[in-house]
Each structure stands twice: as C-alpha cells, then as structure tokens.
Amino acid sequence: MVQSWSAWKRxxxxxxxxxxxxxxxPGVYEVRHTMTGRVVAFGSANNVANAISELKVNGGVSAFARLFGKQPLVSRVNDLEYRTYATASRAEAKTAARSLKSLRQSAWRRRLDHGMAARHAG
Structure with missing residues (x-):
C-alpha cells in the first residue's frame, strides 16, 4: 500500500x-504558515494527534514564559495549517521523516543552484 500525505487542514x-x-x-506531521508556506514544525511521533496538539503555537504568552519557556511558533493559530503522513510504526515514521527532510533539502539546493545560475547568466 502506498502512503501519502493527508490534505492540508487549518x-x-x-x-x-x-x-x-x-x-x-505513529506518523509524520508538517505545520506551515498558510500565507508564506514557511514550515514552522516538522517531525515524527508515536502519536501524531498528540504531537500536533502539544505544539506551542499561541503568541499570547507572558514575558516570564518568553524568557524561560519554549517560544511560540507563530502569533496566531489561524495563520497555520497542517498535514499528516501515517505510518505503521514509530521506526517507520522516523525513517519517513528523515527521507522527506532529505528530499526537501535536495529540492531547496536545486532551487538555489538554478537561481545562482540564472543570476550569473544574466
């Protein structure tokens, strides 16, 4: 069975x-900023629903929490969307996350290489 990402959800x-x-x-999750597409969270988890639910996304934290706690990902939850990739085991989720991260990095390198080539050609 071929697995794939779920649709993006608010x-x-x-x-x-x-x-x-x-x-x-188990599975992989990705959270991105709706307007910019910037990835703000990505990872594998034993329980994807819990991992997404536990992300610190609200910007309304106290100054004390900002000094000593984990910083929120964005200021407004409404600015985010997420998708998931279910797997059969935690080990498979970790492998899938590494593979997906590697694919993303390769795509960015190609994009940067093409951009640099275009600058030098012009």
Missing part, C-alpha cells in the same frame, strides 16, 4: 473548541 484553535484531525498512532 490548525485548530483549542480555545474555540477546535480539535486536531490526525492519526492516533
């Missing part, structure tokens, strides 16, 4: 009663 606002729609099992 990141839920827990304060408004939103819930994560993701596998309650």
């Amino acid at each position: 990141f839920p606002d827990a304060q408004a009663g939103g819930v994560v729609e993701a596998p309650i099992g």
Whole structure:
C-alpha cells in the first residue's frame, strides 16, 4: 500500500473548541504558515494527534514564559495549517521523516543552484 500525505487542514484553535484531525498512532506531521508556506514544525511521533496538539503555537504568552519557556511558533493559530503522513510504526515514521527532510533539502539546493545560475547568466 502506498502512503501519502493527508490534505492540508487549518490548525485548530483549542480555545474555540477546535480539535486536531490526525492519526492516533505513529506518523509524520508538517505545520506551515498558510500565507508564506514557511514550515514552522516538522517531525515524527508515536502519536501524531498528540504531537500536533502539544505544539506551542499561541503568541499570547507572558514575558516570564518568553524568557524561560519554549517560544511560540507563530502569533496566531489561524495563520497555520497542517498535514499528516501515517505510518505503521514509530521506526517507520522516523525513517519517513528523515527521507522527506532529505528530499526537501535536495529540492531547496536545486532551487538555489538554478537561481545562482540564472543570476550569473544574466
């Protein structure tokens, strides 16, 4: 069976009663900024739904928390969307995450190489 990414879904606002729609099992997740496409979280987890739910995404934290705690990913949850990639095991999730990360890095290198070549040609 060929696995693939889920469709992109809006990141839920827990304060408004939103819930994560993701596998309650192993897999890979990716969270990105809706307008820019900038990836703000990516990883593998034993329970994808919990991993996404536990991400620190709200910008409304105290100054004390900002000094000593984990920084929020973005200022507004509404600016995020996520997708998931279910796997059969945690080991498979880790392997898939490494592979997907490697593919992304290769694509960025090619894009940068093409951009540099275009600059030098012009």
